[in-house]
Amino acid sequence: xxxxxxxxxxxxxxxxxxxxxxxxxxxxxxxxxxxxxGDILATLETQASGTGRLLAGLTEQQAAHRxxxxxxxxxxxxxxxxxxxxxxxYRALRIARGDQTPIEGFEQDDYVRAAQFDRLSxxxxxxxxxxxxxxxxxxxxxLSVDAWTRRxxxxxxxxxxxxxxxxxxxxxxxxxxxxxxxxxxx
Numbered sequence: 001x002x003x004x005x006x007x008x009x010x011x012x013x014x015x016x017x018x019x020x021x022x023x024x025x026x027x028x029x030x031x032x033x034x035x036x037x038g039d040i041l042a043t044l045e046t047q048a049s050g051t052g053r054l055l056a057g058l059t060e061q062q063a064a065h066r067x068x069x070x071x072x073x074x075x076x077x078x079x080x081x082x083x084x085x086x087x088x089x090y091r092a093l094r095i096a097r098g099d100q101t102p103i104e105g106f107e108q109d110d111y112v113r114a115a116q117f118d119r120l121s122x123x124x125x126x127x128x129x130x131x132x133x134x135x136x137x138x139x140x141x142x143l144s145v146d147a148w149t150r151r152x153x154x155x156x157x158x159x160x161x162x163x164x165x166x167x168x169x170x171x172x173x174x175x176x177x178x179x180x181x182x183x184x185x186x
Contacts, residue, residue, distance in 0.1 A: 019166055032122035032163070032168025034177075041140055041163045045171055048133040054185060055126045055175070063122035067182045072112060074183055078125045079117035081175050082110060082132045084170050089136045092164040095152035096143050105155030140165055 018032055026067050035043060055063075055078065063074045072080065117125065148162045159167075179185040 019163035023160035024163035027165050031174055032166045034170045034173040035166050043169050058122050075117045077175055078113050080112050081172055083130045084112050084113050085132050088164050088168045091154045092161045095150050096147040096161045103154040
């Protein structure tokens with residue numbers, strides 16, 4: 001952030017420990033388990049550039065590929081990652097600010113259908129993902145140390161801000177693995 005020194009930025013960093021299972025619904029454990037140990041913000045930053053490089057070389061034909069007729073295209077996967085990150089970051093914002101109002105869930109398939117990601121270019125989707133990730137990073141970098149452990153309710157489950165950061169990273173890693181294994185995006 002402009003005007004923020006490295007020392008003050010570092011003081012807002014969460015502890016490098018992953019969230020306790022009590023900080024998230026069991027379903028999200030599979031995503032959190034994919035995240036390497038270390039500074040979660042550094043992981044999020046590194047992921048953004050890695051995913052951008054991975055997708056930047058795709059042609060429109062490759063980005064429109066579906067490995068089965070009832071599965072999402074590569075473009076839809078990228079759009080889904082960006083939409084989910086927006087939602088998880090929104091949840092983190094509300095909980096970090098002390099909002100105790102339960103936050104509703106969302107139906108990912110409905111979002112993908114309504115978004116019509118296939119009408120967008122792969123370059124636009126990659127740029128959108130990069131912008132979303134930058135906004136996510138700025139949000140998490142701005143949080144006070146105590147905000148990281150605040151908990152709220154999202155989709156009828158208790159969740160901490162720290163867990164949401166790991167869920168964002170793990171969700172992206174999960175879908176990158178699918179892109180590699182099922183779509184041959186390398």
